[in-house]
Amino acid sequence: MTPPTLDEFLEHGAQRLQIMGENPEAYKKSLIAKYLAWSDNDWVTGNGRKIKNWKSTLSNTLPYLKAEKITVNDAKEVQSNFLKQRYGVN
8 A cells, every 4th residue: 555645644534524525624633634544654553453455444444533513713714825825915
């Protein structure tokens, strides 16, 4: 298996979370922590199994990750950052 970059990992996680009806921003810290844990452990799960397909393993892990509560101000900031990045709007 070729390990993903952090960006690939986060993108796949965000796509799957959206399909699950979840807000990907609420899971960003948990996704980064999972990536670092697997990366530091040579892509072996906590159960000691070698990860052969990281996308499948991540998809199966997502229901067990913790979401952070996002406040209204956080949501406005996320939207503002999105508009800035996507459209250059201030």
